[in-house]
Amino acid sequence: MIWLNSWTKLQRPLTLPSLLLKKNLLSIAYKNFIAGRRASLKRIRSIEKKETKKGNTDNVSFIKDHRVKIETEINNICDRIFNLIDSHLLPNASTDDSKVFYLKMKGDYHRYLFYSKTGAARVQAVKDTLEIYKSAQVIALNLPSTDIPRLGLALNLSLFYYETLMSTKVACLTAKEKYDCDDAGRLTMRQSLNYTQ
Template identity: 40%
Template structure:
């Protein structure tokens, strides 16, 4: 989904110098914030890659508007949390690979130091994931309308429980995996009942649900079954109705390509086994 762009000055790097702007800061300057003000600040923060600031502005909107977000606001929230967690997950994978690669050549003390850094990243990621899950469970999902909005938020809930389950080494991994499965199942059942097979939100959910079966359940067979079913349904629906095929065509094709790539990869794993 494309991100909204604001006109940039000749030197866009000036945004990187922006200090965090809180609601309290503006209130002290006698500047009452409307919903449009908060959204504008969130967009500016997004372009400056200040994703914590994006979340803060959108939380103000959620608090002041009975937890109902517009599509614009909802997409900004999703992008902000996605970027916050993507950086942390990539950092975790880097150190995890380093640990495995250097395990034999490192001293016990060095191994311990790498573990310390990995623990710090896990704590940061745990904090962000639990923050968005709390926001979804307490406010956004209960207030969501049936259809695409509820599917979107329930998919997010499944995603962030999955991220938590990926990294934890404790007994809670099983509970987090079950929470992710419950969220994905609820979202998928609702998507099947309310959204067409070619809807990008339904397809994106199917893709991520399949990734859950592959990464958390360690079942490439179930991942392939789910992804292929969603892929075939979307192709059949697009072939039978040209008007459906043209709606959100770029998003649909992108997700179908990702799904196809994963199917090829997972089938290769099954063949090796």
């Protein structure tokens, strides 16, 4: 957590290799930081459901308190990354690749918020996630079809449709569309390689 906090205080300009390394390290650090909490939340909700069915009100009360703490931690982590992305990373992103990377990351954390929210806040998390992913898709059109952040965005958008919105059909169409686009990109690359040989 100390490393994550010190990242936000970074003021000096970075060289491209340094920036790429730090961008990837930041993403991995936050992903690892939140992954355990997401898994815990999933497990504790399952236990809470079982205990509620059994009618164990004392256990349910204790579990609910613990669940709320985990949800609060997830919300705080997400708020931190949103602040970092909105205040520092996106305004200083000079390439479409970086913009897509950070927007995808922001969309991912809005997707994680979905699981820690209820009611109107949950609906808002879905709207925010979709809006951010769509913004990233528009910028990603400027990138080669085989670009890593563009591929990651397509994968995560498909996962969002499948896991969060429970829309298997749209998830499959999104993935197929990306695959077809990538296939065309690979064909163009092969043709240009054959032409130059």
